[in-house]
Structures are given as C-alpha cells and as structure tokens.
Amino acid sequence: MADNDNDYFKLLDRAFANRPNLAADISDFKIPKTEDFIEGNKTIIKNIAVIADMARRKVVEIARYLSKELGVPVNVEEQRLIINGKFNTDDLDRRIEKYFNTYVICKECHKPDSRLEVMGGGMYNFICEACGARYGVKHY
Numbered sequence: 001m002a003d004n005d006n007d008y009f010k011l012l013d014r015a016f017a018n019r020p021n022l023a024a025d026i027s028d029f030k031i032p033k034t035e036d037f038i039e040g041n042k043t044i045i046k047n048i049a050v051i052a053d054m055a056r057r058k059v060v061e062i063a064r065y066l067s068k069e070l071g072v073p074v075n076v077e078e079q080r081l082i083i084n085g086k087f088n089t090d091d092l093d094r095r096i097e098k099y100f101n102t103y104v105i106c107k108e109c110h111k112p113d114s115r116l117e118v119m120g121g122g123m124y125n126f127i128c129e130a131c132g133a134r135y136g137v138k139h140y
C-alpha cells in the first residue's frame with residue numbers, strides 16, 4: 001500500500017517535472033524578424049533563407065505568399081527576396097508573423113513542426129508533425 005502511494009507521487013512528480021519543459025519548448029520559438037532595406041524602388045529581404053529555414057518552407061513558397069499579400073511581384077535572387085515596391089520593416093514583419101501563425105505554427109499545440117499538403121478547392125491540409133493535428137487552411 002505504502003509502495004503504491006509512493007509510486008503515485010513519483011508519477012505526479014514526473015508529470016509536473018515535464019510540464020515546464022513543454023512550456024519552454026513552445027515559448028522558445030520566436031517568429032523571425034525580417035532584415036530588409038530599400039534599394040531604388042525595390043525592397044530587399046536579405047535573411048529570407050533563415051526565415052524559410054525556421055518555417056521549414058522553401059524560399060519560393062514564402063515569396064509566393066508575400067507576392068499575394070503585398071499585391072506586387074516578388075523574385076528570389078541569390079537567397080535574397082526582391083520585392084517590387086517600397087515596404088517598411090513593420091509591415092513586412094506583420095506579414096511574416098501572419099504567415100507563421102497561419103501556415104507554420106500549429107493552432108492546437110503551438111509548435112512550428114508542420115507541413116502543408118495541397119488539397120482541392122483552394123485549401124491546404126495543415127499537418128502538425130508534433131501533435132498530429134490536421135486542419136484546412138486557405139491556399140495562398
């Protein structure tokens with residue numbers, strides 16, 4: 001009887017010990033900020049490769065998203081994103097944040113380990129590799 005109680009408390013200890021780790025994993029992930037500058041009539045994001053790495057997406061996928069969001073052509077040149085038009089850093093950060101919150105970070109477990117599968121009807125299937133959640137998000 002006493003041994004069982006002991007095991008029970010050990011289990012409880014373990015359960016509580018695991019919780020802070022989980023919370024730390026979630027808050028450790030920070031949505032990256034853009035490093036950008038304006039050159040003539042263009043805006044260049046120079047750390048797009050880092051942003052894409054953190055999202056586990058291809059640079060061209062993020063280029064396509066930003067092009068649609070901003071309504072202007074966006075090209076990739078030597079790991080830099082060249083946006084047609086002048087955009088300020090706050091604006092670009094907001095778009096990147098929206099991208100991560102919609103297409104990268106799982107709305108169930110808030111982890112960024114995800115991938116997108118193209119479905120019909122203008123939707124992606126969002127698949128979380130951390131918790132297994134699946135749900136539809138709008139195609140961009």
Ligand SMILES: [Zn+2]
Pocket residue numbers: 106107108109110111128129130131132133
């Ligand atoms: Zn998840």
